[in-house]
Amino acid sequence: MKKLLSAILLINLIVVTSCSDDETGGSTPGFDRKAMLEDLAGNVILPAYDTLNKEVIALDEALNAFITSPDLSSLAASRNAFEQAYHAWQRASFWEFGPAFDVLLMSSVNSFPADYISINSNISSGTYDFNTLSGQDEKGFPAVGYLLYGIADTDQGIVDMFTTDADAANRKDYLKAVAADMRSRVSEVATAWSASGGDYRSVFINSDGTDVGSSVGLMVNELNKFVEREARDAKIGIPLGKRSQGIPIPGEVEAGYSNLSISLASENLEALYNFYMGIGVEGDKISFYDYLTTINAQYNGGLLSDAIKQQFESAMKEVGEIPTPYQETVESNPTPADEAYTELQKLVVLLKADMPSALGVLITYQDNDGD
Amino acid sequence: MRDLIYKPISIAPLVVFRVLFGFIMFVSVMRFMLNGWVDSQYVMPRFFFSYYGFEWIKPLGETGIYVIFIVMAIAALCVMAGAFYRISATVFFLAFTYVELIDKTNYLNHYYFVSLVSLVMIFLPAHRHFSLDVWRKPALYVREVPYWCVLIIQLQLALVYFYAGVAKLNYDWLMEALPLRMWLPPNAHVPVVGFLFEEVWVAYFFSWFGAVYDLSIPFLLFYKRTRPYAYVAVIAFHILTWLLFPIGMFPFIMILATTIFFSPDFHQGLIKKITVVLQRLRVYRDVAPQKYVASAASRWVVGFFACFLLVQVILPWRFTLYPGKLFWTEQGYRFSWRVMLMEKAGYVIFHIKDPETGRQWEAYAHEYLTPMQEKQMSTQPDMILQYAHFLEQEYIKQGIRDPEVRAEAYVTLNGSGSRLFIDPEVDLTKEQDGFGHKKWILSYKN
Numbered sequence: 060m061k062k063l064l065s066a067i068l069l070i071n072l073i074v075v076t077s078c079s080d081d082e083t084g085g086s087t088p089g090f091d092r093k094a095m096l097e098d099l100a101g102n103v104i105l106p107a108y109d110t111l112n113k114e115v116i117a118l119d120e121a122l123n124a125f126i127t128s129p130d131l132s133s134l135a136a137s138r139n140a141f142e143q144a145y146h147a148w149q150r151a152s153f154w155e156f157g158p159a160f161d162v163l164l165m166s167s168v169n170s171f172p173a174d175y176i177s178i179n180s181n182i183s184s185g186t187y188d189f190n191t192l193s194g195q196d197e198k199g200f201p202a203v204g205y206l207l208y209g210i211a212d213t214d215q216g217i218v219d220m221f222t223t224d225a226d227a228a229n230r231k232d233y234l235k236a237v238a239a240d241m242r243s244r245v246s247e248v249a250t251a252w253s254a255s256g257g258d259y260r261s262v263f264i265n266s267d268g269t270d271v272g273s274s275v276g277l278m279v280n281e282l283n284k285f286v287e288r289e290a291r292d293a294k295i296g297i298p299l300g301k302r303s304q305g306i307p308i309p310g311e312v313e314a315g316y317s318n319l320s321i322s323l324a325s326e327n328l329e330a331l332y333n334f335y336m337g338i339g340v341e342g343d344k345i346s347f348y349d350y351l352t353t354i355n356a357q358y359n360g361g362l363l364s365d366a367i368k369q370q371f372e373s374a375m376k377e378v379g380e381i382p383t384p385y386q387e388t389v390e391s392n393p394t395p396a397d398e399a400y401t402e403l404q405k406l407v408v409l410l411k412a413d414m415p416s417a418l419g420v421l422i423t424y425q426d427n428d429g430d
Numbered sequence: 431m432r433d434l435i436y437k438p439i440s441i442a443p444l445v446v447f448r449v450l451f452g453f454i455m456f457v458s459v460m461r462f463m464l465n466g467w468v469d470s471q472y473v474m475p476r477f478f479f480s481y482y483g484f485e486w487i488k489p490l491g492e493t494g495i496y497v498i499f500i501v502m503a504i505a506a507l508c509v510m511a512g513a514f515y516r517i518s519a520t521v522f523f524l525a526f527t528y529v530e531l532i533d534k535t536n537y538l539n540h541y542y543f544v545s546l547v548s549l550v551m552i553f554l555p556a557h558r559h560f561s562l563d564v565w566r567k568p569a570l571y572v573r574e575v576p577y578w579c580v581l582i583i584q585l586q587l588a589l590v591y592f593y594a595g596v597a598k599l600n601y602d603w604l605m606e607a608l609p610l611r612m613w614l615p616p617n618a619h620v621p622v623v624g625f626l627f628e629e630v631w632v633a634y635f636f637s638w639f640g641a642v643y644d645l646s647i648p649f650l651l652f653y654k655r656t657r658p659y660a661y662v663a664v665i666a667f668h669i670l671t672w673l674l675f676p677i678g679m680f681p682f683i684m685i686l687a688t689t690i691f692f693s694p695d696f697h698q699g700l701i702k703k704i705t706v707v708l709q710r711l712r713v714y715r716d717v718a719p720q721k722y723v724a725s726a727a728s729r730w731v732v733g734f735f736a737c738f739l740l741v742q743v744i745l746p747w748r749f750t751l752y753p754g755k756l757f758w759t760e761q762g763y764r765f766s767w768r769v770m771l772m773e774k775a776g777y778v779i780f781h782i783k784d785p786e787t788g789r790q791w792e793a794y795a796h797e798y799l800t801p802m803q804e805k806q807m808s809t810q811p812d813m814i815l816q817y818a819h820f821l822e823q824e825y826i827k828q829g830i831r832d833p834e835v836r837a838e839a840y841v842t843l844n845g846s847g848s849r850l851f852i853d854p855e856v857d858l859t860k861e862q863d864g865f866g867h868k869k870w871i872l873s874y875k876n
Contacts, residue, residue, distance in 0.1 A: 089615060089628045269616040270676075288796075296792075304782075304830075305789035354615060358847035366847070408777045408840045412808070412848045416775035419616040422801045425467065426538060426678030 090353040093267045095337075095345040096274050100260050102339030103346070105252055107151040107330070112249035114144035119238040122203070126231045129221035131214055138207050138317070145200050145319060149327035153285040153334070156277040157259050158251030162244045166195045171293070171313045173201035175209065182229045189240045198237045200314070206234050209316035269419050279347075279420045283411040286331065291403040294324045295378070298389045299396050307393065309386035320385035324378050332371040347414070356417035358409075363417055367409045374402040435581060435732065438574035438722065441559045442697035443690055445512075447583060448556035450686040451547065452510025455522065458544075458679045459503040468499055470800065471536055477798050477820050478533040479806075479813050482863050487531040498525050509551065512561020516552065523548040534813065535806045539769050540680035543590055547687075550586065550738070553731045554579050555722070560701050568717035575722055582735045583690050588648030589739065593746050593767040595644030602757075602772070604641065607633035608844040609773035617674050627674075643667055651691040664688050675770060752867050757843055758851075758874035760810050761867065776808035776841035776851060780821055783834040793821055793835075809841050811852065811871050818858035835859050843874070 121140035125133040148169060155165050174196040181187040181197060189198050196202075210230075211217045221227050221234075250256035252263075266274045292302065293313065298320075300307040312320045333339065337346025351364035358366040377399035382388045388396055414420075421427065462468065472495045480487055489495065502525040508518030527545045530536070555575055557563040564571045602608040607630065614627040614636065626632045643663065650660035668681030689697075708714035749762030756763060757772045780793040795804040795817065807813040818835040825833035834857045840848040856870040 089618075268619055287794075301792045303791065304784065305787075305791040357845055359849060360847075363847065404779065408848055412775040412777045412840055413842050416773055416842050417612070417845055419613055421676065422805055423470075424465070424676070425471070425536075425802055426680075427676050 090350055091345075092269075092275060092350070093264060095347075095350060096264045096267055098337060098344035099278075099334070099346060100252075100263055102337065102341045102344045103334055104151075104154060104263075105260065106340045107147075108245075108249040108252055111144070111147040111151040112245050114140070114147040115242050115245045118144040118203075119242040122234055122238045126221070126235055129218050129231075131218060134207065134214060134218055141200070141203055141207055141317070142319065145204075145314065145317075145323060146326050148200060149323050150330040152289070152327065153281060153331060154278070155281055155285070157263065158248040158257065161251070162247050163195075164244055164248055165289075166192075167244050168199035168241050169201065169313075170195040170199060171201040172196070172311055172315060173205040173209075175205050178202055178205060178233070182226050182233045185229050185232070187233070187236070189236065198240055200241070202237050203234070203241075204314055204316045204319075206230070206237075207317070271421055271424055275418065276420050279415050279418060280422060282331070282334075283407065283415070286403070286410050287407045290324070290327060290331065291400065291407055294320070294327070295381075295396060295400050295403060298385060299393060299400060300389070301400065307389040309389055312385045312389075315384075315386050318384040321378065321381050321383045324381075325375065328371070328375050328378055332368075332375060335367065335371060351414070351417060354417065356413075358413060363409070363413055367406075367414065370402070370406045370409055374399065374406050377402045435576065435578040436724075437577045439577050439580060440694035440698055441555070441572055441575045441579075441722075442694050442701055443580050443692065444554060444556045444575060444583075445558075445560045446697045446700060447580075447687070447690045448512060448515075448551070448554075449510050449560075450689065451551070452506050452508070454679065454683050454686050455506035455526075455544065455548075456503055456510060458683070459499060459506055461679065463496075463499055463503075468495055471802070472529070472532060475533065475800050475803060477803075477817070479535055479803065479816050481531055481534055482812070482865075484531050487528065489532050495529075498529060501525055502529070512557035512563050515557030515561065515563050519548065519552045519556075523552055533803070534764075535800075535803045537764055538678070538680070539590075539594075539767055540678070540683060542765055543586075544683070546738075546742075547583065547586060550582055550735070553734070554582070558722075559719075560705070564717060565715050568715070569720055571717050571719045572722040573719040576724065576728070578732055578735065580690065582739075583687075584652070585739055586742075587684075587687055587690065588652070589742055590767050591644050591648050594769050595641055595646075596746070597766065597768045597771055598637070598641040598644060600757075600771075602844055603637050606844075607637045609771070610636050610640075612773050612845050613675065613770075620673060640667075651688060654693070657691060661688065661691075671770070677770070680769075754867075754871065755874045758841075759868070759871045760812075761871075773844050774809045774841060775805070776839055776848065778808050778814060778817075778837050778839040778852075780818065781836040781838060781854070782821065782825065783836070784825075784830045785832055785834060786830075798824075808839065809851075811868050812863055814839060814852060815858055815861060815863055815868070822859045833859065849875075 118137075118140040121133075121137045125137040127133075152165055152169065159165065177194070177197045187197065188194060207217070210220045221231055224230065252259045254260060263274050266272070269275050271280075293311075296302065298308055298310075298312045309315070314320050314323055335346060336348045337344045348364045348368060351367070352362060356363035377395070381395050381399055382392055385396070415422070469492075472489055473492045478489055490498065502522060505518045505522035505525060508514055509522055523545065526541075526548055530541050530545060555572070556579075558570050558572045558575070561570075598604070603610075611630060611633040614633050617627045618624045620627065647660055647664065650656040650663070665685055668685050671677060672681040705714055746766035746768075749756045749766070752759065752761040754761070757774070778795060780795075781790060782793055783790045795807055798820070799807060799817070807817055814837050818837060821835050822833050836854055836856060837852045837858060838854045839851040841851040842848040850872055853870040853872055858870070861868070861870060
């Protein structure tokens with residue numbers, strides 16, 4: 060017996076010294092997480108990045124056509140491409156992990172509002188670096204929006220800024236550089252996900268556990284962070300004055316020059332809903348809604364999956380009813396925006412408290428002995 | 431009783447415990463540093479949740495905290511080697527406990543356990559055999575010590591297990607198999623037996639087995655005839671929890687610590703074998719043992735240990751003095767060996783009002799807190815109050831003379847669904863922390 064105990068003790072010491080925290084994935088008979096990941100990748104995520112990539116290429120081409128011959132018609136074509144691409148971005152903006160995280164996609168293409176003072180000084184000096192963190196709000200969609208809508212009061216005035224203005228040549232170069240930066244980053248992410256490129260898709264599907272670094276862990280944590288800080292705060296709450304002692308800041312809205320704020324916010328929320336439901340190019344497939352339903356997650360007497368679905372629907376309805384342009388609404392008629400904000404708030408609670416708790420998703424690798 | 435606790439027994443179990451404890455503490459401290467947790471838990475946060483009554487414990491800044499951790503690692507090695515033992519044990523206790531007191535976000539029962547054991551270690555003659563201290567001063571060597579020197583550690587361990595078992599005797603754990611019913615299914619990837627974790631009956635089995643294990647294991651370890659089986663159960667239980675849950679070093683600390691229950695013969699044999707190796711390496715010096723002479727202070731030490739245990743026996747019951755559901759209010763929850771007992775998550779919206787202008791706005795935890803601090807704060811009323819007071823100070827600094835701070839908090843307990851946790855009408859800047867009942871915690875309704 061003593062020998063046995065010594066041997067056990069020795070084995071312990073070996074295990075202790077060699078212990079590690081790695082977690083591996085696997086499928087569960089009750090709910091097939093791998094199947095969900097395959098569906099999400101094939102039905103929702105890859106198509107969203109593909110569309111975004113195509114739209115951003117189209118935007119780059121339209122902008123180059125405008126730069127080559129700036130006139131009212133090429134301006135209109137550019138604005139049309141901008142609108143399309145910006146909406147496509149709203150459908151691909153909330154997976155800031157893996158390839159998107161590597162190229163800092165979200166902060167690179169959509170740090171709003173645009174810092175127009177720096178943009179103007181970049182244009183007149185002709186020197187700028189798009190790889191610095193401080194320059195994030197001098198490029199991307201907000202910068203394009205400013206240059207296509209905000210640099211003069213009339214459309215002809217805007218065209219003039221690219222033709223007769225003293226800085227016209229520099230301005231054209233700047234717009235070209237902004238478009239190229241967006242195109243290269245988006246294309247890098249789309250390629251990294253695709254099977255013919257970096258094939259992150261395989262990594263994503265095979266990381267099918269529920270620990271922090273697993274695909275489920277990443278998606279859940281990014282989803283609630285995004286809805287909290289982008290869908291609720293940046294797009295709706297901050298312009299409304301929710302973080303500035305109750306004083307509205309109209310200048311903080313997304314796409315203020317193009318008046319697209321509410322249209323983009325609605326598009327974004329609908330995309331989040333589709334992602335949650337698993338609705339994509341191939342129809343309604345497996346996603347978190349099904350996951351929560353299968354494990355029978357509860358919400359005060361009903362199903363959590365349904366509670367989240369209904370809350371998404373309420374939030375979409377209220378956000379859609381906010382009068383546009385949003386930068387005027389926040390000061391003249393804040394009540395509908397307040398109502399939308401409240402619905403988004405409830406959605407955040409469900410996505411940040413209930414959903415991770417029900418799925419057993421943690422937020423850090425830190426040790427834990429159960430709250 | 432008197433005779434029993436003063437009865438001389440071999441020093442070997444105590445010595446082996448010292449070596450194992452020093453070793454596992456060294457591993458724990460190094461692991462903590464290598465995982466980057468010193469940075470994420472003690473350098474990055476802009477605000478720390480101090481313990482009530484310990485607000486004077488302040489973080490030391492980046493250099494300071496790393497120095498503390500390095501000192502802690504060296505002290506652990508010294509405890510293991512028995513070098514300058516009393517000093518190194520004291521230093522380890524102070525450094526470890528200081529770090530734990532900085533921020534209650536990081537409270538873990540096993541950190542509390544380490545603080546208690548390292549406090550006890552200071553007063554034990556664990557360096558008087560098989561140590562660098564004996565190598566330096568052969569006169570320190572004793573072969574026997576009074577039984578209380580070993581008993582105190584055994585009782586401390588028994589207390590941890592037993593109270594962990596008592597804590598499991600609640601409706602959710604036994605009748606609903608919660609939270610294990612939520613925690614087990616995501617572990618279905620464990621090889622071979624993984625599929626079992628999806629079965630509800632397995633969650634029930636684990637819940638009941640866990641309760642019976644915790645309640646009985648101290649007794650089974652004390653009795654010689656059941657001890658080997660009990661130890662096999664200890665290993666199986668802790669390895670299983672290590673595989674299933676992210677509970678860090680705790681399983682290994684317990685597996686090593688419970689060897690203190692083994693017979694003196696076992697420990698003597700172990701030391702002898704290592705001694706043979708050391709002799710071959712010519713780093714061992716034979717010395718003659720002295721007789722252990724109890725110092726005048728040892729009676730005080732025994733008295734102190736008795737009080738120490740008594741406090742721990744009483745402390746976990748303090749929750750009965752508070753109204754409401756313990757898991758919901760968490761009044762009297764900490765320092766009671768409530769390990770892996772509930773699944774709780776929440777979200778707090780702080781509503782700020784400047785009464786002078788009537789303006790209202792909101793503040794969120796992520797502006798000042800790390801994700802872990804935010805998570806812990808969201809479900810614990812005392813931390814919500816602390817953060818509300820911190821926000822009050824921030825706004826006063828920004829020129830608002832008398833800001834009002836209210837918390838709209840939602841909490842879900844054991845997957846029941848989030849519901850309102852704190853009275854959203856109460857201005858928390860007017861409430862003070864303390865041991866009294868916090869009336870602004872809403873009651874848990876089913």
